Amino acid sequence: MSTSPKTRDEATGPVVESGPEEGGTHHDHPGEAQYIKIALILAAITAVEVAFSYWEAVEGILAPALIAMSIVKFVMVVAFFMHLRFDSRLFRRLFIAGMGLALFCFTAVLTTFHVWTR
Amino acid sequence: MSTTVTASSGSHTEIDPGHPPTSTGLTNEKVAMWSFLGSECLLFGALISTYLLFKGQSLPGTIQPVDVFDIPYTSVSSFVLLMSSLTMVLALAAIQRGDQRLTRVWLLTTALLGASFVAGQAYEFTVFVREGMNLRVNLFSSSFFVLTGFHGAHVTIGVLMLLSLYSLSMRGKLPPSKAETVELVGLYWHFVDVVWIVIFTLIYLIP
Numbered sequence: 001m002s003t004s005p006k007t008r009d010e011a012t013g014p015v016v017e018s019g020p021e022e023g024g025t026h027h028d029h030p031g032e033a034q035y036i037k038i039a040l041i042l043a044a045i046t047a048v049e050v051a052f053s054y055w056e057a058v059e060g061i062l063a064p065a066l067i068a069m070s071i072v073k074f075v076m077v078v079a080f081f082m083h084l085r086f087d088s089r090l091f092r093r094l095f096i097a098g099m100g101l102a103l104f105c106f107t108a109v110l111t112t113f114h115v116w117t118r
Numbered sequence: 119m120s121t122t123v124t125a126s127s128g129s130h131t132e133i134d135p136g137h138p139p140t141s142t143g144l145t146n147e148k149v150a151m152w153s154f155l156g157s158e159c160l161l162f163g164a165l166i167s168t169y170l171l172f173k174g175q176s177l178p179g180t181i182q183p184v185d186v187f188d189i190p191y192t193s194v195s196s197f198v199l200l201m202s203s204l205t206m207v208l209a210l211a212a213i214q215r216g217d218q219r220l221t222r223v224w225l226l227t228t229a230l231l232g233a234s235f236v237a238g239q240a241y242e243f244t245v246f247v248r249e250g251m252n253l254r255v256n257l258f259s260s261s262f263f264v265l266t267g268f269h270g271a272h273v274t275i276g277v278l279m280l281l282s283l284y285s286l287s288m289r290g291k292l293p294p295s296k297a298e299t300v301e302l303v304g305l306y307w308h309f310v311d312v313v314w315i316v317i318f319t320l321i322y323l324i325p
Contacts, residue, residue, distance in 0.1 A: 029211075031211075032208060032211055035204060035207050035208060035211070036204065038204075039200070039201065039203070039204035042200050042203075043197060043200060043201070046193065046196060046197060046200060049318075049319065049323060050189065050190075050193045050323070052323075053189060053323045053324075053325075054189075062324065062325075063324050066319050066323050066324055067319060067320075067324075069319070070315050070316060070318075070319035070320075073312075073315045074312050074315050074316065077203060077308055077311055077312050077315070078308070078312060081203050081204075081206070081207045081304075081308045081311075082304075082305055082308045082309070088142075088144055090142060090144060090149065090152075091144075091148070091149075091152040094149070094152040094153050094155075094156045095152055095155060095156050095159075096156075097156055098153075098155065098156025098157055098158070098159040098160060099156065099159045101159075101160060102159040102160045102162075102163030102164075103163070105160070105163065106163045106164065106166070106167035109167055109171070110167055110170060110171060113171055115170055115171060115173075118174065
């Protein structure tokens with residue numbers, strides 16, 4: 001019987017024997033230069049968000065535009081900095097389950113109280 | 119019996135050497151952390167929804183967001199927290215390649231950036247209280263303080279965890295084989311960052 005760590009391919013596939021060179025390594029995560037690029041993009045989006053909040057010309061589309069930009073930032077941090085894009089699907093499912101449940105419950109609550117049509 | 123299969127490219131399901139085999143092939147700690155973060159979505163979802171529900175419902179003549187919010191100041195705080203996510207991920211990259219010195223540098227930088235954010239929030243709260251806001255004055259101030267206070271408490275806990283990691287590293291108790299510990303603290307740290315991304319937009323920027 002082997003004592004080497006066992007893994008499953010994407011948490012759903014067959015059990016695999018991981019060699020010693022695989023344990024604890026993260027070959028496909030972005031490199032440091034890529035992390036810095038992502039941080040610069042996030043900073044730029046934040047700057048645009050703040051500029052938009054002062055720009056009267058975009059007042060009509062301010063809320064949707066700001067929400068769209070914040071979703072982009074959210075997804076970038078979760079996908080790249082939290083490595084959800086590269087990690088096991090199980091982690092993605094756990095996080096999306098919590099996020100989805102929260103979105104569903106609280107959208108229902110806010111809709112019940114007519115928050116969108118005030 | 120197990121089948122030896124080459125793990126597909128892009129998947130990071132391997133467990134650390136020395137960790138007992140698990141039925142999922144994933145470490146229990148990481149599964150627990152992602153489950154915890156999923157449940158935290160519900161906590162912050164409830165707090166954000168409460169703020170939105172009470173938005174514009176405060177008694178006329180009492181303090182309103184437009185009277186107190188200082189967008190440029192909060193933007194700088196947001197930038198600080200965003201950059202702390204970068205330093206956190208750099209700390210993880212450093213420990214994964216076995217660079218202890220850079221790991222400590224980035225962990226300490228992340229803790230300092232987080233502490234700056236908390237200090238900024240404490241200052242902001244002080245200003246708001248001087249302007250007449252408190253937990254009981256109206257719906258806006260109660261829901262605002264509860265939401266941002268909970269978030270600030272999370273950041274404070276994160277700073278304490280980072281300082282603990284720094285202390286462990288200084289004593290030589292954070293070898294590269296324990297990189298997953300840094301990763302778990304990192305996941306928590308990035309989560310408080312993404313929560314702030316949502317709070318900053320919904321509470322501060324959208325009038």
